[in-house]
Amino acid sequence: MNIELSAEQQAFSQKIRDYMSQHMMTDDFKAELACEEFSHGGGPIYWQKMRQLGADGWIRYSWPEELGGAGADPVEQYLLVDEAKRAGFPWPALSANSIGPVFAKHAQPEIRDKIVGEILGGEAYLAIGYSEPSAGSDLASLRTRAERDGDDWIINGQKIWTSCANFSQYIWLAARTDPDPAKRHKGLTIFLVPTNSVGYSCTLIQTMGVVTTTTYYQDVRIPDCYRVGEVNGGWPLITGQLNVERLSLVSYGHVAKLYDETLKLLYSDTVYRELLATPWVQRNLAVAKARLSALKLMCLKSAWKIEQGGSGMVEASATKVFGSELYVELGRLMAEILAPLSNLRGDDAVLNGLMERWYRKGTVHTFGGGANELQRSIVATAGLGLPRGA
Amino acid sequence: MDFNLTEFQREILDLSDKLLSDYCTQARLRKAEDLGYFDAELWQQMADAGLLGLALPESVGGMAQDFETLTVLLEQLGRHVAPVPALPVLATASLPLLPYANVACVQAALRAVCSGEGMLTAALADSGFTNSSASDTLAENRDGKLYLYGEKSRVPAGMQASACWTVAQDGGDVGIYLFACEQVGVKRRAQETTNGQSLAHFSLDGAQAELLVKGADADAMLTAARHYQQAATAALATGLCEGMLALASEHCSERKQFGRPLGSFQAVAHQLADCYIDKACLRVASEQAACQLRDGIDAEESALVAAYWTTEALHRISHRSQQVHGGTGVDRDYPLFRYCLWARQLEMDLGGQNSVLAALGSNIAAAHAA
Numbered sequence: 008m009n010i011e012l013s014a015e016q017q018a019f020s021q022k023i024r025d026y027m028s029q030h031m032m033t034d035d036f037k038a039e040l041a042c043e044e045f046s047h048g049g050g051p052i053y054w055q056k057m058r059q060l061g062a063d064g065w066i067r068y069s070w071p072e073e074l075g076g077a078g079a080d081p082v083e084q085y086l087l088v089d090e091a092k093r094a095g096f097p098w099p100a101l102s103a104n105s106i107g108p109v110f111a112k113h114a115q116p117e118i119r120d121k122i123v124g125e126i127l128g129g130e131a132y133l134a135i136g137y138s139e140p141s142a143g144s145d146l147a148s149l150r151t152r153a154e155r156d157g158d159d160w161i162i163n164g165q166k167i168w169t170s171c172a173n174f175s176q177y178i179w180l181a182a183r184t185d186p187d188p189a190k191r192h193k194g195l196t197i198f199l200v201p202t203n204s205v206g207y208s209c210t211l212i213q214t215m216g217v218v219t220t221t222t223y224y225q226d227v228r229i230p231d232c233y234r235v236g237e238v239n240g241g242w243p244l245i246t247g248q249l250n251v252e253r254l255s256l257v258s259y260g261h262v263a264k265l266y267d268e269t270l271k272l273l274y275s276d277t278v279y280r281e282l283l284a285t286p287w288v289q290r291n292l293a294v295a296k297a298r299l300s301a302l303k304l305m306c307l308k309s310a311w312k313i314e315q316g317g318s319g320m321v322e323a324s325a326t327k328v329f330g331s332e333l334y335v336e337l338g339r340l341m342a343e344i345l346a347p348l349s350n351l352r353g354d355d356a357v358l359n360g361l362m363e364r365w366y367r368k369g370t371v372h373t374f375g376g377g378a379n380e381l382q383r384s385i386v387a388t389a390g391l392g393l394p395r396g397a
Numbered sequence: 398m399d400f401n402l403t404e405f406q407r408e409i410l411d412l413s414d415k416l417l418s419d420y421c422t423q424a425r426l427r428k429a430e431d432l433g434y435f436d437a438e439l440w441q442q443m444a445d446a447g448l449l450g451l452a453l454p455e456s457v458g459g460m461a462q463d464f465e466t467l468t469v470l471l472e473q474l475g476r477h478v479a480p481v482p483a484l485p486v487l488a489t490a491s492l493p494l495l496p497y498a499n500v501a502c503v504q505a506a507l508r509a510v511c512s513g514e515g516m517l518t519a520a521l522a523d524s525g526f527t528n529s530s531a532s533d534t535l536a537e538n539r540d541g542k543l544y545l546y547g548e549k550s551r552v553p554a555g556m557q558a559s560a561c562w563t564v565a566q567d568g569g570d571v572g573i574y575l576f577a578c579e580q581v582g583v584k585r586r587a588q589e590t591t592n593g594q595s596l597a598h599f600s601l602d603g604a605q606a607e608l609l610v611k612g613a614d615a616d617a618m619l620t621a622a623r624h625y626q627q628a629a630t631a632a633l634a635t636g637l638c639e640g641m642l643a644l645a646s647e648h649c650s651e652r653k654q655f656g657r658p659l660g661s662f663q664a665v666a667h668q669l670a671d672c673y674i675d676k677a678c679l680r681v682a683s684e685q686a687a688c689q690l691r692d693g694i695d696a697e698e699s700a701l702v703a704a705y706w707t708t709e710a711l712h713r714i715s716h717r718s719q720q721v722h723g724g725t726g727v728d729r730d731y732p733l734f735r736y737c738l739w740a741r742q743l744e745m746d747l748g749g750q751n752s753v754l755a756a757l758g759s760n761i762a763a764a765h766a767a
C-alpha cells in the first residue's frame with residue numbers, strides 16, 4: 008500500500024498550483040471576483056481567463072480522449088479541481104468535468120462540434136436546469152414540459168437555483184417528455200437550451216451566500232437537434248456523472264482552505280502568540296487537523312477507486328457527507344478562535360472575508376449535490392447492504 | 398498511490414482469517430473469558446504459522462515483514478475479537494527493540510516471542526493514575542549488576558509474559574531496562590479489566606535487569622513504543638469496527654418490527670451510515686500511520702491522527718451498534734458485547750480522545766516556533 012501521491016502526481020499538483028497563482032488568480036481577477044455579482048464568474052476578466060484556460064488545454068484535460076479530451080485519469084482530474092478550488096478559481100466544473108463530456112458523447116451531429124468547440128475553448132458555459140420549485144431532492148417529479156411540434160420542441164416551465172444561468176450561453180435542461188405518472192424516471196429528456204432563445208428569461212436570486220437564478224421557459228421553441236440523448240432517456244445522463252461530481256464538491260483543498268489560512272494568520276504575527284498557547288485553541292486546531300487528514304485521504308482513495316474501475320459510489324457518498332459536514336464544523340472551529348473578529352465584513356474582515364463568508368456559503372454543501380440524507384441512504388444500502396426503506 | 402495490499406499481505410490476511418475463524422468460535426471465546434481472555438492454544442498456533450514473528454527479523458526466527466504487514470494481522474485479530482495479546486506483545490513491546498535486536502538479551506526475548514515459548518511485554522505505567530512513562534522506579538547498581546525497585550501497574554499480558562522492559566531511573570538518568578518476569582525480585586498480581594483481559598501489577602523489589610539504553614535513546618524508544626501502540630491500536634480497532642458494523646447490518650436486515658426490517662427505517666439506517674463513515678475515516682488514518690511507520694517517516698502526527706480516529710470510531714460505533722440491536726446487543730450469548738468491551742478498553746488505553754487532541758494541538762502550536 009502506498010498512500011502518497013507519486014512523484015508525477017505531486018509534480019502535476021505543483022504545476023497546477025503555479026499555473027493558478029501565476030496566470031489565473033491575478034490581482035485584477037481577484038478584484039472582480041470580490042464583486043458580489045461576479046463572484047461565480049461572468050465578469051469580463053472571467054471570460055478572458057476562461058478562454059486562456061481553454062487555450063491552455065485545461066478544460067479538455069479531463070475529457071476522455073475519444074471525445075477530444077486529454078483523458079486524464081480520475082486521480083489527476085481530482086487533483087486539478089482540488090488545486091483550482093484551493094486557489095479560489097471559479098472552476099468550470101460543468102464544462103470540464105461533469106456535463107461537458109456527457110454532452111459531447113450524446114449530442115447530435117448538427118450542433119455537436121460547434122458547441123463542443125465553444126465549451127472547450129472557454130467561450131461558453133452551461134448552467135444546470137434540474138431543480139424546480141416543486142422538485143428538489145425528488146428530481147424525478149419535475150414538471151417542466153417539452154412537447155414535440157414537427158421538427159421542434161416547445162418547452163414550458165420554470166427552473167429554480169439555475170446557478171450561473173445569468174452568464175451562461177446554454178441551459179442543460181431536464182424536461183418531462185412523457186407525462187405518464189408511471190414513467191417518472193423514464194419520461195425525462197435532456198435539452199440544451201440556448202439562453203438567447205425567445206421565451207427564455209432569467210432572474211437573480213440573492214441567497215445568504217451566493218447569487219443564483221430562477222429561469223423561465225415560455226413556449227421556448229428549439230429544433231430537435233438540441234435534444235441530447237434519446238427521448239425519455241434523460242435519467243441516466245443526469246445520474247451518470249454524480250460520483251466524480253460529489254467528490255469535487257468537498258475536495259480537500261476547498262474544505263481545508265479555512266484551516267490553512269487561519270493557521271497561517273496565527274503563525275504570522277506575534278499578536279496571536281497568546282491564542283496559539285491557549286489549550287482550547289490548540290484543541291480546535293487539533294480537531295480540525297485530525298478530521299481534515301481523514302478527508303484528504305478519503306478523497307484520494309475515492310478517486311483511486313474510480314481509477315481502478317470501481318464506481319466509487321459508496322465512497323463518493325460517504326466522502327460527500329463527511330466533507331460537507333466538516334466544512335460546516337470547520338467554519339465553527341476556526342471562527343471560535345478569532346471569534347471577536349470572525350464576523351466582520353468589508354475592510355475590517357479577517358482573512359479577506361473568507362471566515363465571514365464561510366458560514367453564509369457553508370450550509371449549501373450539506374443539501375446541495377444530493378442532500379446528505381440521500382447520501383446516507385446510499386451508504387446504508389449500497390455500502391452496508393441494509394434493506395431499502397421509505 | 399495504491400491502496401491495494403501486496404500479494405503476500407493478502408496471503409497473511411487469508412491465513413489469519415482462516416485460522417481465527419476456526420479458533421474464535423463462540424464456545425472457545427467463552428472459555429477464554431475464564432482464562433483472562435487468553436487462548437494459549439491459538440497463540441501457539443499463531444507461532445507455528447509464523448505469525449508471531451511476522452514483523453520480527455530472521456535472526457530471531459521471524460519473517461522480517463514490515464509494520465504495515467503486521468497491521469493486516471492486527472485488523473483480523475480485531476475482526477475476530479481474538480483472545481490473544483498481539484497488540485502489546487508484537488507491536489508495542491517488540492518493535493521498539495528492533496534497533497537492538499542483536500543485543501543478547503533482546504535477541505533471546507524476541508526469539509522466544511517468535512517461537513511462542515515466551516512472551517515479551519512492556520511495563521509503561523507506574524501504579525496509580527499516571528499514564529505517562531515518567532517513572533519512579535529506581536535502578537540500583539550492586540557489584541556490577543542492576544536491580545529495579547518500584548511498582549508497575551496495568552502491564553499488558555503481564556501474567557503470561559516471560560520478559561518485560563520498563564523505564565527506570567538511575568540517579569536522574571532515565572533508562573530502559575529488560576528483566577525476566579520469573580524471578581524472586583518480581584511479584585505479579587493479576588488485574589482484571591473491562592474486556593476480561595488480564596493485566597498485571599508488578600512489584601519490583603530487586604528485580605535483576607539489564608540496561609538497554611539511556612538518555613535520548615531511551616526517549617526515542619518510548620516515542621517509538623507510543624507510535625507503534627497508537628498505529629497498531631488503530632489497525633486492531635479497524636477490525637473491531639468492521640466486526641461491530643457487520644453484526645449491526647446483518648441484524649438490522651433481518652430483525653423486523655412494525656412489519657419491516659429495522660434497517661429500512663431511515664433513523665436506523667443513517668446511524669449505521671455514520672458508523673460506516675467513521676470506520677472509513679479510521680481505516681485511512683490507520684493506513685497512513687502504518688505506511689509512515691513502515692517507511693521510517695516521522696509518524697508523530699499521523700500516529701496521533703490515527704489515535705484520534707480510533708477513539709472516535711470505537712466510541713461511536715460501539716454505542717450505535719448497541720443501540721440498533723436493542724436488548725440482543727447486550728446479551729452475553731450474542732457476540733457484540735465482546736467487541737464493545739474491547740473497544741472501550743482500547744479507547745481508554747490510548748488515554749482518551751482529549752489527551753490525544755491536547756498532544757496534537759500542542760504540536761501544531763509548537764510547529765510555529767520551529
Ligand SMILES: Cc1cc2nc3c(=O)[nH]c(=O)nc-3n(C[C@H](O)[C@H](O)[C@H](O)COP(=O)(O)OP(=O)(O)OC[C@H]3O[C@@H](n4cnc5c(N)ncnc54)[C@H](O)[C@@H]3O)c2cc1C
Binds near residue numbers: 143168378379
Ligand atoms: C446556491 C444553490 C445553488 C444551486 N445550484 C443548482 C443548479 O445549478 N442546478 C440545479 O438544478 N439545482 C441547483 N440547486 C438546487 C439543489 O440541488 C437543491 O437545493 C437540492 O437538490 C435540494 O432540493 P430542495 O432545495 O428542493 O430541498 P428539498 O428536496 O425540499 O429537501 C429539503 C430537505 O429535506 C430533507 N429531505 C429531502 N428528501 C429527503 C429524503 N428522501 N429523506 C430524508 N430527508 C429528506 C433534507 O434534509 C433536505 O435537505 C442549488 C441550490 C442552491 C441553494
